[in-house]
Amino acid sequence: MLHVAEAARVSVATVSAVLNGTATVSPELTQRIEQAIRDIGYKRNAIARSLKMGTTRTIGLTVPHITNPFFTDVVSVIQQAFDRAGYAVMLCCTDEDLNTQDDQIRLLLDRMVDGLIVARVGDGGILKGIVGDANVPVVLLDRLCDGVDTDAVVLDNQRAVFDAVTYLIHLGHRRIGYITGASDISPMHDRMIGYREALQAAGLPVAEELIRSGNFHEIDGYNATMQLLSLHDRPSAIFSANNPMVIGTMKAIRDIGLSCPEDISVACFDDFPWSDVFVPQLTTVAQPVQAIGEQAANLLLDRLAGNREAPPRKLVLKGRLMIRNSCRPLGALAQSVSA
Amino acid sequence: MLHVAEAARVSVATVSAVLNGTATVSPELTQRIEQAIRDIGYKRNAIARSLKMGTTRTIGLTVPHITNPFFTDVVSVIQQAFDRAGYAVMLCCTDEDLNTQDDQIRLLLDRMVDGLIVARVGDGGILKGIVGDANVPVVLLDRLCDGVDTDAVVLDNQRAVFDAVTYLIHLGHRRIGYITGASDISPMHDRMIGYREALQAAGLPVAEELIRSGNFHEIDGYNATMQLLSLHDRPSAIFSANNPMVIGTMKAIRDIGLSCPEDISVACFDDFPWSDVFVPQLTTVAQPVQAIGEQAANLLLDRLAGNREAPPRKLVLKGRLMIRNSCRPLGALAQSVSA
DNA sequence: AACGCTAATCTAAACGTTTCGAATGTGTCA
DNA sequence: TGACACATTCGAAACGTTTAGATTAGCGTT
Incomplete structure (x- = not known):
């Protein structure tokens, strides 16, 4: 800025004034200063500015x-x-x-x-x-x-999961596995409540062995799903409370030789661009x-x-339930659908 | 820093010295200064530091x-x-x-x-x-x-695509659609060369109508694929040169009522976490x-x-070809595989 | 006791801006 | 013509650091 001031034969204060438009400066000087700025290729130093301006x-x-x-x-x-x-x-x-x-x-x-x-x-x-x-x-x-x-x-995580789990219940599912992240994170806490409330609202018991907790990573979802699927009375559906973990869920289902949605239904939190491209098309809760x-x-x-x-x-x-085809109807419902 | 200096009854230079370890200062003053820093909860201003240090x-x-x-x-x-x-x-x-x-x-x-x-x-x-x-x-x-x-x-984009297309050729594909991004981007340019060279190395013609260009987005891949699939002699395989565009490719295949890999084989650039979870599992070029x-x-x-x-x-x-099951063998090869 | 050497500390300038208040010039009015 | 208001422009301090060089103190030598 000093160089510009010298080149335009003015003070730095004036240069600053035209730069910021903070004071009226005559057309003549404005012109000279702008020319000098162009000539020199001057760029204002934002660090110095930050220091002064706070x-x-x-x-x-x-x-x-x-x-x-x-x-x-x-x-x-x-x-x-x-x-x-x-x-x-x-x-x-x-x-x-x-x-x-x-x-x-x-x-x-x-x-x-x-x-x-x-x-x-x-x-x-x-x-x-x-x-x-x-x-x-x-x-x-x-x-x-x-x-x-x-x-x-x-x-509104609670409501979103409530809706998703209620959807699964309407499809006829009674034993619904739930895979969550650390419960000290508010969304995980709320989602868990939504899960429990949906079951209770439908008069279903909350089976603690169907609830597994991981640390948000794919491998956690994988392990949790493996545990759920080796239960002697395994769930017919799994809801996975975040996106990386559902990948683990899908891989576990594959590795154990089952398929989705034929053997097990899957829904999860968080939509992604591929959701409806591949088979199965995942039913998800999409966040806005x-x-x-x-x-x-x-x-x-x-x-x-x-x-x-x-x-x-x-x-x-509000979240939005994106119903696709990774969850299948069970029991009487399945009959009427396949009929 | 001034406050720290006053509290410790030293000069700012000395405070700076202990902060940066740039000069030896007596244990006594060091102690006093550190105490003052804690008391005041002083944090060095990185902006001022940046200005001075450049x-x-x-x-x-x-x-x-x-x-x-x-x-x-x-x-x-x-x-x-x-x-x-x-x-x-x-x-x-x-x-x-x-x-x-x-x-x-x-x-x-x-x-x-x-x-x-x-x-x-x-x-x-x-x-x-x-x-x-x-x-x-x-x-x-x-x-x-x-x-x-x-x-x-x-x-090494050229080599990576060369390998991928050569793989398709080995599977028996002769007409291979190619969807690329703007060719003034070096990877796109190089990938295109890899495509052409692979065909030439196999003694196959380069059919210009099989080459489509888009602007990296899903919709571009969709449109390009639609065009390819409505060709009277449509390709048996499509290679999509980036990730968002392959989503469009898959959607177009679905919307037109075809399926992958039965009707058309697909491979693409860039691996992603879901590649091997869903059906079809996409064959991709994974970048390190x-x-x-x-x-x-x-x-x-x-x-x-x-x-x-x-x-x-x-x-x-080097890229790495991740062979999965989105590309199927054709002709004689298909016979031997299904036999 | 005078000297030099080293170690510890400080003073003050500098980094590149913004901005307050002062200085200068011009025109208006009594 | 002098006083005054107004519009421009400028000088210099300030923002919070770093650092070169000055200063001071302590100590061993002769």
């Missing part, structure tokens, strides 16, 4: 796993939204590990991000400390957090990823625009 | 689409690698659009990223200007760029995503570590 126009985004297609899609939407608003996005993957998440949040705060969108992990860790206390607004994504009262956008991402971005952008005082806002969106 | 310990990463599973995986690997090295990653999606890419590269450079990893789009745009000229090292990912002579890691991401990260980290003078390094990795 804002970086950068936000931090942390997700457990970017390879989970749900998060992939949401990250993509969020990135686009902030891009439009002139913000950069720093992306971190926490690998479902609380220490990693804490490290990365520290990394982001050190770099003075203006805001944070967090699909949190564990019990929240340092997140609890920075919400409210600090000056950086936080939006929780997908997962609420005890003791962290801030903006959030989540799914576009809306989730946009709402999260909007909540944060609103705070960044200065609206700091509004009380925390919690947006709850 | 380095941000942040890199920029741009990819065309993060929802393409190939890029998802590579982004994930790269993010982890830089995380380990204490770098933050700014992620941008260019949406296969050159102007968007230029905007985002400018955004990243404004923010003074220390380096750039780019899966470029279009003809490179301002990329050409910043390589060599500027002080920020650039690593090309997946896609080379004419006129941009810098570090790169790519696949882990290696690609790590090598790209290593190339850049090496430059960041100060090795600026070494000539550009180009790493070419």
